[in-house]
Amino acid sequence: MREMTLGKSGLRVSAVGFGGIPIQRISENEAATVIRTAIDLGVTFFDTAAGYTDSESKIGKAIAGRRDGLVLATKSGSGTREGAQAEIERSLRQMKTDVIDLFQFHGISDMAKWEQITGPGGAMEAVLEAQRKGDVAHVGFTSHSLDTALELVEEEIFETVQFPFNLVTSEPADELIPKARERALGFIAMKPLCGGQYDDAVLAFKFLNGFSDVVPIPGIEKVEEIEQIVAVVASGAVLEGAEKERAEKIAADLGKLFCRRCDYCEPCPHGVPIQTAMNLHGLCKRLPPASIAGWVAGKLSEEGTKCTECGECEEKCPYDLPIIETVKASVEKAKAIMADWEARS
């Protein structure tokens, strides 16, 4: 397996990491099998979050006795000192580790959130304290907002940035990746398979192989997924000829539909959970059915019906996505999911 250095953190990681969202959907034993297979294949970088229900504890159990040489990254979305401190302590316990190699502020969507984090009583106080104590080694952030990420990469504290990057949402290649490189931040690509919008791992990872200092973290649920991905990444092959043309066509077609989760369209004046509606397909692929029924489809099937088709959101979306049409289709899908869930429970 190829390796790379995550910017000024100096952390050495495999050229592909392991994203910890989908293991929420499988049993502890199944998760252990897929995680240990990844380690056997040379994957050394594991990324999870305090907010991914039992993902941290599944990783902690699976790596028992094999912690050496692995880089564990997790996140907290809390803006407060108390909240972040509690989540860091919980992450250490869940992952059965003495140190979080990379702590990331989870989903900083705007500068108001950053001001909360760095203000009095904010989460930064807890993170700096954890660094002093040796509980956290390195610090990064994750975001879906390009404008916010471009500002945050200027902050001295950060050693890594995690942002969606794949052959459909390739905008970070223009400014964010070069800026991260210039500032010596490691770049971690979330959603390398476009958040579950397409399944062609060969095209997806040949595209990413073209960026030798970017480490993708695909969400993994099955042994065969990690085997296929590792084979493509280890080969170092990049897109060429007919494959390149096919990838460009996919990018052009899906780019007109793919939500970047940047939140520029929010909030809806009528309370429609726009981003959930735009991402229902991918969420259904990655989250456990109970979570989908509990807070995704349940909420959407009720609040999504409040759309008046005013068009305010479409005016604000920088990618000109057909939000109204997608909300309508997702509400119907959410209602069907709920009917099916209720029939089964």
Ligand code: SF4
């Ligand atoms: S079109 Fe619908 S979802 Fe968009 S802002 Fe108006 S009410 Fe909200």
Ligand code: SF4
């Ligand atoms: S619909 Fe458009 S503006 Fe809204 S989160 Fe998605 S990409 Fe961003």
